[in-house]
Amino acid sequence: MKDFDLVRHGGCVKESLECALREAATALLGSREAVPEIRLTRPKVREHGDYACNLAMQLSRALGKPPRQVAEDLLAQVDWPQEVASVEVAGPGFINIHLRQASEAQVVWDVLRQGSAYGRRSQTDAQRICLEFVSANPTGPMHVGHGRGAVVGDVLASVLQAVGHEVTREYYINDAGAQIGILADSVWLRMQELQGEAIEFPESAYPGEYVVDIARGLLDRKPYAEWLDMEAEMRREIIGQAAVDANMKAIREDLAALGITFDVFFSERELHRSGKILAMIEELKSRGLVYTGILPPPKGKEVQDYKPVEQLLFRSTDFGDDSDRPLLKQDGSPTYFAADIAYHHDKHLRGFDRMIDVWGADHGGYVARVQAAVRALTGRAGQPDILLVQMVNLTRDGQPVRMSKRAGTFVTLREVVDEVGRDAVRFNFMTRRAESQLDFDLETAKEQSDENPVYYVQYAHARICAILRRAGEMGVAPGEEGTDLSCLASHEEKRLIKALLEYPEMLEKAAQRLEPYRVATYAMRLAADFHSFYHKHRVITEEAGKTAARLALVQATRQVLCNALGILGVDAPERM
RNA sequence: GCGCGGUUAGCUCAGUUGGAUAGAGCGCAAGCCUCCGAAGCUUGAGGUCACAGGUUCGAAUCCUGUACCGCGCACCA
Numbered sequence: 001m002k003d004f005d006l007v008r009h010g011g012c013v014k015e016s017l018e019c020a021l022r023e024a025a026t027a028l029l030g031s032r033e034a035v036p037e038i039r040l041t042r043p044k045v046r047e048h049g050d051y052a053c054n055l056a057m058q059l060s061r062a063l064g065k066p067p068r069q070v071a072e073d074l075l076a077q078v079d080w081p082q083e084v085a086s087v088e089v090a091g092p093g094f095i096n097i098h099l100r101q102a103s104e105a106q107v108v109w110d111v112l113r114q115g116s117a118y119g120r121r122s123q124t125d126a127q128r129i130c131l132e133f134v135s136a137n138p139t140g141p142m143h144v145g146h147g148r149g150a151v152v153g154d155v156l157a158s159v160l161q162a163v164g165h166e167v168t169r170e171y172y173i174n175d176a177g178a179q180i181g182i183l184a185d186s187v188w189l190r191m192q193e194l195q196g197e198a199i200e201f202p203e204s205a206y207p208g209e210y211v212v213d214i215a216r217g218l219l220d221r222k223p224y225a226e227w228l229d230m231e232a233e234m235r236r237e238i239i240g241q242a243a244v245d246a247n248m249k250a251i252r253e254d255l256a257a258l259g260i261t262f263d264v265f266f267s268e269r270e271l272h273r274s275g276k277i278l279a280m281i282e283e284l285k286s287r288g289l290v291y292t293g294i295l296p297p298p299k300g301k302e303v304q305d306y307k308p309v310e311q312l313l314f315r316s317t318d319f320g321d322d323s324d325r326p327l328l329k330q331d332g333s334p335t336y337f338a339a340d341i342a343y344h345h346d347k348h349l350r351g352f353d354r355m356i357d358v359w360g361a362d363h364g365g366y367v368a369r370v371q372a373a374v375r376a377l378t379g380r381a382g383q384p385d386i387l388l389v390q391m392v393n394l395t396r397d398g399q400p401v402r403m404s405k406r407a408g409t410f411v412t413l414r415e416v417v418d419e420v421g422r423d424a425v426r427f428n429f430m431t432r433r434a435e436s437q438l439d440f441d442l443e444t445a446k447e448q449s450d451e452n453p454v455y456y457v458q459y460a461h462a463r464i465c466a467i468l469r470r471a472g473e474m475g476v477a478p479g480e481e482g483t484d485l486s487c488l489a490s491h492e493e494k495r496l497i498k499a500l501l502e503y504p505e506m507l508e509k510a511a512q513r514l515e516p517y518r519v520a521t522y523a524m525r526l527a528a529d530f531h532s533f534y535h536k537h538r539v540i541t542e543e544a545g546k547t548a549a550r551l552a553l554v555q556a557t558r559q560v561l562c563n564a565l566g567i568l569g570v571d572a573p574e575r576m
Numbered sequence: 577g578c579g580c581g582g583u584u585a586g587c588u589c590a591g592u593u594g595g596a597u598a599g600a601g602c603g604c605a606a607g608c609c610u611c612c613g614a615a616g617c618u619u620g621a622g623g624u625c626a627c628a629g630g631u632u633c634g635a636a637u638c639c640u641g642u643a644c645c646g647c648g649c650a651c652c653a
Contacts (some may be wrong), residue, residue, distance in 0.1 A: 355579095433589090
């Protein structure tokens, strides 16, 4: 029985413990279905053992006995695997499990054997996932908020890939609509200005210096006279497209500077051209989900220019939204919303099992309607998961950096990346949950100080590399599989080993909950566990056996740090 | 007014989907390099988990309400 368990669970102690407890609970309840999910936790306090389980408390009600009694009954039933040294009932009814010394240290060999694959797995139920993120408008350079969304999306994609899914990183280009017209007009005005004409630059226009650069580029491409001779709408179209291309090129470069590339850039303009939007509206019509009506004025907020007009509306209230939403503007062209429905519909038709969108928090009001529409077209399973990434408060030395586009104090993402560095930017964006607003200070992010966790983690990695180099110089090699690890029994060593064991569990949870920041907090904890170990114990000692075991442990730690940093897209330097 | 997110140490934030004595970093106080990298480590002080009810063996975590902060609220994206 015990040996059989070990084989079945591939030697994973945690799983064989769960199995043993599940069998016992089944016997007690007389039914396998009634057994809740077995949850083993890592107690904070050392005396509480290596694993603790609250199963007895969960079963207390069903069995009509006090938790401690249930725990005793369970213990009488359980057939523990051989790694278990002792078990006791404690507190209100916890079952605390103590493992035999260093029985978990085998993870060191798992890590060293699997190398960069440790923590990754291939799923039998792998999904094809479309992960859309950034999607910043191609009307100008990206700001810091876009950068946060970019890093969150990119790391999330890596996490999902690590647990075995097939992920397409996708960028939706909003290259259609009124804003592109305004962009074209802005560029044209700058072109005229460059020719020495007196122009009036309206407040609605895009003020940035990049607009002038684009204007200059177009004048280089074609003499001013030719632009002047063009029919106005045609000129607007050409300039608009050129400006979008220029901005997208810059955006791509800025993303590349952050270490981010996309598999697909999807053009909104193409959606209009191909007729997919109108087809989608017809589809909704045929299902009776569209009608012509007048929306009431928004409540509580004074809308100056509200006029009661008839619009083509989608019945999103039937799918959980607060209000029905217009599909066509007054000029008859599709709304952004309509295009977005068609876009998500298209993703669905491309055969993705799942869609995930990463949006800025300022698009929060938009979630319900998109989910409503996509659900209407594809059913509940096709509904996208939408992650809202909260705002970034940019400061310098604690003083807020004013983000006024007009005053020219607008700080672009590229400037921040160039000033602070790719690794620090990426890591800092990952140290908090996406739902938390993020304070980002340019000066502290630049400092290689304690305030800056990226260096803390990288330092741990570099330090291990130094130890391994040193060992190499001395002709001492890490132990190989089969080397006795039972000497890794100190508190610090056991903690380090547990941290290594938890890496795959952490990845699994991050993927399941769409919480990529967990990789960063994990890396910080692993680094801390290593630093503590390092200061308490010498790796290279007089005792050959101990040295071999510790070198192997340290090498495994380096590997896992490297794997975690790899998912974060942050360098793991060998020297700093 | 409505919707979404937030509220945990002086500051910035974690908290293993309801578990045992709520944890880190910064800052503050005191220590640690003859010795594998001090970009590091150890110890200490610091808490009404916004507030009020409720659910139960047990709540920072779940439900209701309240108060603040952020984002959004037809025909922009």
